[in-house]
Amino acid sequence: MKRKIISLLFSLYLIFGMAGCSDMLELQPLDKTSAEDLLASTKGLKTLMATLYNSLPIEDFSFYPADGGFNRYGWGGGLQSTFRLPMYTDEATASAGSGVGPQNISYWPYAQIRQANLFFESLEKVKSTLNETTYKQLKSEAHFVRAYIYYGLAKRYGGVPLIDRVLDGDYAAGTPNEALYIPRSTEKETWNFILKELDLAIENMATTTNSADGKYRATKWAALALKSRVALHAASIAKYWSNAPLTGDAVSQNLAKMDAADAAAFYQACIQASSELINNGGFALYKSNPANPEDAAKNFQNLFVTENEEIIFVKAYLDGTTVANQGHSWDILYNPSQTSPGFHKWGRYSPTLDLADIFEDYTDSGTGASSKIVTRTDGNENYIYTDPNKIDLNLPFKQYNSLYEPFANKDARFLASVIVPGAIWKNTKIIIQGGMVKSNGKVVAYASDSETKNGVTYYTYGAEGTAEFSGFYKMGSSDDANFTCSGFLIKKYLQEGKTVLGVSNSSTTPFIDFRLAEVYLNYAEAVAESGAGDAGLAKTYINALRKRAGHKDEIPLTLENVLKERRVELAFEGFRYWDLMRRREFHSLFAGTRRTALVPMVDLRGDTPKYIFVRANNYYDEFSNGRTFPAATGYYQSIPGRNTNNLIENPGH
Numbered sequence: 001m002k003r004k005i006i007s008l009l010f011s012l013y014l015i016f017g018m019a020g021c022s023d024m025l026e027l028q029p030l031d032k033t034s035a036e037d038l039l040a041s042t043k044g045l046k047t048l049m050a051t052l053y054n055s056l057p058i059e060d061f062s063f064y065p066a067d068g069g070f071n072r073y074g075w076g077g078g079l080q081s082t083f084r085l086p087m088y089t090d091e092a093t094a095s096a097g098s099g100v101g102p103q104n105i106s107y108w109p110y111a112q113i114r115q116a117n118l119f120f121e122s123l124e125k126v127k128s129t130l131n132e133t134t135y136k137q138l139k140s141e142a143h144f145v146r147a148y149i150y151y152g153l154a155k156r157y158g159g160v161p162l163i164d165r166v167l168d169g170d171y172a173a174g175t176p177n178e179a180l181y182i183p184r185s186t187e188k189e190t191w192n193f194i195l196k197e198l199d200l201a202i203e204n205m206a207t208t209t210n211s212a213d214g215k216y217r218a219t220k221w222a223a224l225a226l227k228s229r230v231a232l233h234a235a236s237i238a239k240y241w242s243n244a245p246l247t248g249d250a251v252s253q254n255l256a257k258m259d260a261a262d263a264a265a266f267y268q269a270c271i272q273a274s275s276e277l278i279n280n281g282g283f284a285l286y287k288s289n290p291a292n293p294e295d296a297a298k299n300f301q302n303l304f305v306t307e308n309e310e311i312i313f314v315k316a317y318l319d320g321t322t323v324a325n326q327g328h329s330w331d332i333l334y335n336p337s338q339t340s341p342g343f344h345k346w347g348r349y350s351p352t353l354d355l356a357d358i359f360e361d362y363t364d365s366g367t368g369a370s371s372k373i374v375t376r377t378d379g380n381e382n383y384i385y386t387d388p389n390k391i392d393l394n395l396p397f398k399q400y401n402s403l404y405e406p407f408a409n410k411d412a413r414f415l416a417s418v419i420v421p422g423a424i425w426k427n428t429k430i431i432i433q434g435g436m437v438k439s440n441g442k443v444v445a446y447a448s449d450s451e452t453k454n455g456v457t458y459y460t461y462g463a464e465g466t467a468e469f470s471g472f473y474k475m476g477s478s479d480d481a482n483f484t485c486s487g488f489l490i491k492k493y494l495q496e497g498k499t500v501l502g503v504s505n506s507s508t509t510p511f512i513d514f515r516l517a518e519v520y521l522n523y524a525e526a527v528a529e530s531g532a533g534d535a536g537l538a539k540t541y542i543n544a545l546r547k548r549a550g551h552k553d554e555i556p557l558t559l560e561n562v563l564k565e566r567r568v569e570l571a572f573e574g575f576r577y578w579d580l581m582r583r584r585e586f587h588s589l590f591a592g593t594r595r596t597a598l599v600p601m602v603d604l605r606g607d608t609p610k611y612i613f614v615r616a617n618n619y620y621d622e623f624s625n626g627r628t629f630p631a632a633t634g635y636y637q638s639i640p641g642r643n644t645n646n647l648i649e650n651p652g653h
Contacts, residue, residue, distance in 0.1 A: 038122075048119060049138065052145045053217075055112035057152030059085060059574045060315050060511035061328035061493075065103035073325045074504050079478060082333050082348040089576045090354045091567075092490070093595055095347055096481035097620025100590045101629040107156055108640040109149050110163065116146045117166045136204035144205070144218045144226070147197035151230050154194060155578060156637045157650065158187040158256035181646050184639075186254040188262055191234035195269055198227040214307075215314050216510075221281040222313035225514035227273035228522045234258070235266035236582035239529065243584040244631045246651035256636045256650050267530035274523035275533075277312075278541075283516040286310040288548045293362060296412035296550035304493050305509055312514035320505020327505030331498075334490050336419060336470035337483055339426040342502025347470055350486035351418050351572070353596040353615065357381075359414040359568050360551070368546070368555035368564060373406050373598060374398055375613045388435055388445040388599045388616045399610035403433065403462075403600055406613055412549045413568050419489040421471070421600045426496055432471035432487055433462035435601035437612070443601075446472055446619070451604055458602050458609065472599070475619045485619050487598035492572045517545055518575070521566045528559040538562075545569050587631035594621040 038044030057070055064072045065088065067080035075081055079096060087098040119142050127135055146164075153160045161182035185193070205220040238258040250256040277283070286308040290296035303310065320327025332343045340346035353373070361371040372381040377396040385391055400406055403422030407415065419425050421432035435445035439453060449460045463469040470489065474480040493509060500506045520541035527533035539557040542565045546555065555561050567576065580586040594617035603610045621627055630652075638653035639645075 045134075045138065048122075049141060052112075052116055052119060052142060055109065055115065056145060056148050056315075057107065057109070058148075058315050058511065058513050060513070061317070061330050061507070061509075065105060066098075069105035069107055071325075073320060073327070079345075081329075082345060084349070084572075085574045085577045086572050087349070089580060090352060090589060090593075090595055091571060091576045092349060092351045092355070093486065093618055093620065094481075095350045095483060095485050096478035097485070097618075097623075099624075100593075100627040101586055102634040102637065104637050106637075106640050107152055109152065110161075112149055113146065113163055114166065116142055116149070117164065121166050137206050140201045140203070140205035140223075141218055143197045143201035144223050147194050147201065147223075147230070148226060150190065150194045150197065151226070151233075154187070154190045155233060155581070157639060158250070158636050159184045159190045159254070161185065161647070162190065162193050184250075184255045184647055187237070187256060187258050188254065191230070191237075191258075191266065194230050195227060195234075198223050198230065198273075202227070215311050216316045218313060221277055221283070222514055224273045224277040224281070225312050225519055228270050228277065228519050229514075231266045231270035231273060232522045232526055233578065233582045235263045235270060235526065235529070237584075238263035238266060240582075240584040244587055244635055246632065246635070248651040249648050250636070250650050253648065255648055264530060264532070267526045268532055270522055270526040271530075271533040274519050274526070277519055278516070278523065281312070281516075283312060284309045285516060285544060285548050288544065290412075290548065290550050293412045293550035296548065297416045300413050300416035300549065301491065301496070303515075304512060305495055310516045311512055312516065312519075314510040314512050316510045317508045319508055321501060321503050325505075328507045328509075328511075329504050330493050330509065331495055331500045331507040332502060332504065334494060336425060336428075336430050336489050337466060338428050338430060338468065338470050340482075340502070341500055341506075343504070345482060347482045347484060347489060349490040350484045350597075351488040351490060352486050352618070353488075353598045355567070355571060356410075356414065356418065356488060356598065358564060359411040361409045361411070362551065364551055364553035366553045366555060368561045370564065371410070373410075373613065375406070375598075375615060381615070383615060384594075384596060385614060385616045386622055388601075388614045389443055391443055391614055393437065393441060393443070397603075397612040397614070399603060399606075399612055401610065403431070403611055405611075411551075411568060413571070417490070417492040417571050419491045421487060421598075425491070430489070431462035431469040432484055432489070432600060433460070433469065433602060434472035434487070434597075434599040435614070436460045437601055437603040437605055439604045441605060445599060445601065445614075446475055453604055453609065458604060462600075462602070476623075485597065486595075487600065487613075490572060512573075517569050520545060521562065521569065524557065524562045525559070525566065528557060528562050581635060584635065586629040586634060590627050590629040592626035592628055594618055594626050 038048055062071050062073060064081055065085050066083045083094050083098055086092045087094045088100050088103060123138055162185045163182055201223040202220050205223055207220050209217045209219060239260055241258055286303045287299040290299055317328055318326035332341060333345055334349040335346050337347050357372040358370045375398060377398050407420040419430055423430050436449060437443055438451050444460055451458055461469045461473055466473060471484045473483040475485050495509060524538040524542050527535055527538040535557050542562055543554045545565055597616050597618050599614045599616050601612050601614060603612050633652035636650040639647050639649055642649060
């Protein structure tokens, strides 16, 4: 019997193109131990459910898009282990440079889907031994897990094979086993299947968990939050699919295609799920009424490192220095050089000037207009240099008294999410400087140099030693690129008041998968796009986020305002990549495009040294002659295992 099971698993492995022996090993609890033995005990129930939760495709701190995908730990991928999903968008770049667009991680989790299906089957076998509440909760959680897994598939591949049962009974040794070759469903059918799974979860799911589980275990509200996210994603693909039209069998058979007429029902599903969660979930924005922008910035920073009433669902971590394959390395890899905990890579996350310019100041004109960082006195902020060594000093660059001065009035969410030049971080002034204008007018950028004036020595990078500055050093040397290449460093998720070891996986900050602010924004976008729902409520939601950031005015509900609020509120949380995908904007945004940097320079031409700030193309994007998103292949990944599973390939692959 054991041999037969192994043979069956191997056959399924071939048919669905599952990658990696770890997937096979994860099947052992259900295949080697009877359902009765495991499900009859509290420990067994927790073991099986924990295995299912571990299969959730949460794009968290242990998700490395360029290094194997989910639940990756340690330094196995080398430099690729420092790359995050926002670094493939206009939000950020790796400090060593990173491209844009599709990250093909070959996510094809039919081993995990089989495991979920085995759980359903096993649960029915022992239903009579469980009380009704426990049975319904376990079944609902399994629907949540299966929906989440299929969501990870659908947003990468479009329509996929929908398997909601164990296929063991369809296998017969020595036969072609045609029944095991499940074809792809249409893209619309796939999205509808996910929403149906979530409805089944929501129907009987608990509204609270016990105190020990906290927000680490899914509730009805987590399922509604996922439904809100999934439905908005599907609606956008339907509405905007024709912005990047494709051809081929997968398109003609609607496996990688939806029609604009499909969008309305998905937008309505998003509105319904969001409304139910907002009205009945009992969640609230964290510290929604700050006294001033300074308090707003501190509150927003703390939102991501403290337990609070805005959080709906999180993923927890144990200390990876004591428990293998646990913890994460956010505080290790992304602290500035000046506060590095001692690992051999640090400062590897460079937010772009493109994103910085999206944030407002506190003019509060009632329009919600973005406010570009001021670098010139003539108001012209549309210039850009390919090489900051070649700036024209006859132009009216604004001179500042400090590195921090240009950012003092920026939206609190910017200062809470980004470490800017001259900011105080961990009781240290963070020096980010990329150049110098010498007394004689010579410009030096991205190279070591110094000048002594009035008994004080000034340096290109702001200080003499590499442990004393955090920007622009060693650009072009990917292994040593431990300094921002954009003029900014990440702050969101970093622990300011906690010291971590300079060792991989020593961070334990939980990852927030769902929070109320996202649901507000999902609702507002669905209303603005569809005309359904309550426009007054949608306006209230986006202005509540702005009020929490310290703004005093109210802005109108427009799609432009909603999308801008989405960018600033959710920056670096992984949304921008999928927003560009679902709205089919990636290829138009990146067509030989250079992301931009802000290069601070000390200006020694006057009696008193000042600072000027220069807009420049990102060094690595300029070196690569810009970045282009491949529209023909980027929106749908290639189907894995086609030599055995006989599935129709996606366009362009």
